[in-house]
Amino acid sequence: MHDAADGAEPPRPALRRGRRLGVDVGDARIGVASCDPDGILATPVETVPGRDVPAALRRLAQITAEYEPIEVVIGLPRSLNGTEGPAAAKVRAFAQGVAKIISPVPVRLVDERMTTVTATQGLRASGVRSKKGRSVVDQAAAVIILQSALEAERLSGKAPGESIQSSV
Known part of the structure; x- marks a missing residue:
C-alpha cells in the first residue's frame, strides 16, 4: 500500500x-x-467555413460521422471575469444546432478563455504568420480546447463543462 509520504x-x-x-x-x-x-x-x-451556418453544421455532422466520437466539446467564449456576452450567446445557439444534427452524440460546452490568443502566440513562436495562418490558428485553438477538456476530466473524473441537450 502506497501513501503520499x-x-x-x-x-x-x-x-x-x-x-x-x-x-x-x-x-x-x-x-x-x-x-x-x-x-x-x-x-x-480541419477548418470549416463558418459564415454559412447550415453548411457548417452539415460539415460538422459529416466529420462526426467519420470520427465517431463519444462526445463533441465546443469552446464557450467568456470574458476574463467569467461573464457571457454576445459571442457566447452565438456559440450556445450554434451548439444547440450541432447537438440537434449529431444526436445522439453528446455535445458539451467548455470554457475557452484565451485559447485563440494562446494558439496565435504558439504558432507565431513556431514561425506561422499572416492570413495563411488564420485557419491553422482556428485548428490550434480547437486542439487547446480539447486538450483542456481532457485534462479537466482527468483531474475531476467527470465529463468536462456543461452538457447541451438537443431539442430533437
Whole structure:
C-alpha cells in the first residue's frame, strides 16, 4: 500500500475511453480537432467555413460521422471575469444546432478563455504568420480546447463543462 509520504502519486480518476472532437467556433471559421481513443493527444482535423451556418453544421455532422466520437466539446467564449456576452450567446445557439444534427452524440460546452490568443502566440513562436495562418490558428485553438477538456476530466473524473441537450 502506497501513501503520499513515500512519494507515490495518488491514483488519477479514470478518463472515459473514446475519441472526442474539439470545436472552436468563430464568425468566419470553425476549427476542429480530434483526439485518440485514450485521450492522450489532440490533433488538428480541419477548418470549416463558418459564415454559412447550415453548411457548417452539415460539415460538422459529416466529420462526426467519420470520427465517431463519444462526445463533441465546443469552446464557450467568456470574458476574463467569467461573464457571457454576445459571442457566447452565438456559440450556445450554434451548439444547440450541432447537438440537434449529431444526436445522439453528446455535445458539451467548455470554457475557452484565451485559447485563440494562446494558439496565435504558439504558432507565431513556431514561425506561422499572416492570413495563411488564420485557419491553422482556428485548428490550434480547437486542439487547446480539447486538450483542456481532457485534462479537466482527468483531474475531476467527470465529463468536462456543461452538457447541451438537443431539442430533437
